[in-house]
Amino acid sequence: MKLSVFSTGLALLLQLAAAVPTPTSDELVERANVVKRATITDAADSGYASTNGGTTGGNGGSTTTVSTLAQFTAAVTDDTTARIIIVSGTITGAQQVRVGSNKSLIGLPGAKLVGIGLFVWKQTNVIIRNIISQDVLAANGDGIGIQKSTNVWVDHCELYSDLTHDKDYYDGLIDITHASEWVTISNCYLHDHWKASLVGHSDNNAAEDTGHLHVTYHNNYWNNIGSRTPSLRYGTGHVYNSYFANMNTGIDTRDGAEILVQSNVFSNCTEPLAALYSDATGYANAIDNDFGDGTNTAPVGNMTATSVPYTYTLLGYANVKAAVVGTSGATLSI
Numbered sequence: 644m645k646l647s648v649f650s651t652g653l654a655l656l657l658q659l660a661a662a663v664p665t666p667t668s669d670e671l672v673e674r675a676n677v678v679k680r681a682t683i684t685d686a687a688d689s690g691y692a693s694t695n696g697g698t699t700g701g702n703g704g705s706t707t708t709v710s711t712l713a714q715f716t717a718a719v720t721d722d723t724t725a726r727i728i729i730v731s732g733t734i735t736g737a738q739q740v741r742v743g744s745n746k747s748l749i750g751l752p753g754a755k756l757v758g759i760g761l762f763v764w765k766q767t768n769v770i771i772r773n774i775i776s777q778d779v780l781a782a783n784g785d786g787i788g789i790q791k792s793t794n795v796w797v798d799h800c801e802l803y804s805d806l807t808h809d810k811d812y813y814d815g816l817i818d819i820t821h822a823s824e825w826v827t828i829s830n831c832y833l834h835d836h837w838k839a840s841l842v843g844h845s846d847n848n849a850a851e852d853t854g855h856l857h858v859t860y861h862n863n864y865w866n867n868i869g870s871r872t873p874s875l876r877y878g879t880g881h882v883y884n885s886y887f888a889n890m891n892t893g894i895d896t897r898d899g900a901e902i903l904v905q906s907n908v909f910s911n912c913t914e915p916l917a918a919l920y921s922d923a924t925g926y927a928n929a930i931d932n933d934f935g936d937g938t939n940t941a942p943v944g945n946m947t948a949t950s951v952p953y954t955y956t957l958l959g960y961a962n963v964k965a966a967v968v969g970t971s972g973a974t975l976s977i
């Protein structure tokens with residue numbers, strides 16, 4: 644199938660922008676909403692997941708389509724055999740499912756996991772793409788939990804629960820802990836949840852986490868969240884091209900974390916970027932962001948626009964909302 648990934652679209656958009664008069668916001672929305680096609684063998688093409696040898700998931704392995712919990716659990720199981728798992732329809736459960744190394748979990752349009760926590764533990768080379776995850780109870784872990792693992796790419800996923808239950812009824816949407824490395828969270832729609840994304844779980848985990856937890860978040864849409872978009876301890880974060888709406892606290896930098904925050908828009912976020920809740924502060928460098936009514940209070944750190952070891956395209960904050968709202972989430976045509 645012909646590949647037409649988001650970055651290609653962006654490059655095209657930039658070329659168009661150079662050749663024609665400045666597009667109106669309607670035109671930008673229209674272009675951004677052109678359906679993105681993807682192939683089941685795509686490798687991570689952005690952020691830290693594209694480093695350290697890259698993230699290819701199950702590329703090269705067999706392809707299997709699953710539509711029941713038993714089929715799904717058997718296919719993603721924690722062996723290291725390369726496998727592409729195509730998820731079809733809605734699969735409902737109440738458990739945590741281990742995902743093994745060298746796996747790609749790809750949702751067909753509308754594919755949804757309800758109540759099933761994905762757990763990537765001591766694994767490497769995992770892709771989770773175009774999947775909707777809903778209502779994972781805390782007892783079954785996070786929507787996606789990544790621990791002691793490397794090279795994980797979560798792309799074009801939608802994760803949510805609700806804010807009507809107590810904030811500990813569900814855990815995180817995507818939590819990345821225990822010295823995990825080289826993770827990219829891109830083009831996701833994360834919404835209606837208290838504690839969205841925790842990177843580094845404890846102020847007492849310096850020995851394990853220091854020097855690890857390199858995570859990129861880009862082109863994501865975060866809406867109606869309590870906190871942690873993300874919260875980052877010890878690690879190195881890069882957050883760009885994202886739209887954040889309706890939250891109490893947003894990006895939280897703690898325990899010496901260094902974050903580069905570029906080309907984002909925050910709307911109705913009380914504390915969009917701050918160092919909160921830990922005795923030891925973290926740091927953040929903010930470039931070209933619109934903080935709305937909120938204020939950036941994070942101490943300035945040492946990341947610059949050239950600190951990251953990969954190339955990336957900034958939209959410019961004025962173009963972020965139009966490019967991200969409506970296209971983030973499980974919107975790929977597979």
Ligand SMILES: *[C@@H]1O[C@H](CO)[C@@H](O)[C@H](O)[C@H]1NC(C)=O
Binds near residue numbers: 723744
């Ligand atoms: C899968 O992952 C392991 C590491 O856990 C790696 O050593 C191995 O080469 C990979 N296998 C395939 C088939 O890609």
Ligand SMILES: *[C@@H]1O[C@H](CO)[C@@H](O)[C@H](O)[C@H]1NC(C)=O
Binds near residue numbers: 889
């Ligand atoms: C602003 O965000 C808060 C959540 O932090 C929400 O309760 C409130 O309804 C939002 N206000 C508007 C005008 O959307």
Ligand SMILES: *[C@@H]1O[C@H](CO)[C@@H](O)[C@H](O)[C@H]1NC(C)=O
Binds near residue numbers: 901
């Ligand atoms: C940035 O600061 C962190 C501590 O906050 C330190 O570990 C790192 O080496 C520094 N990097 C550079 C390039 O100065």
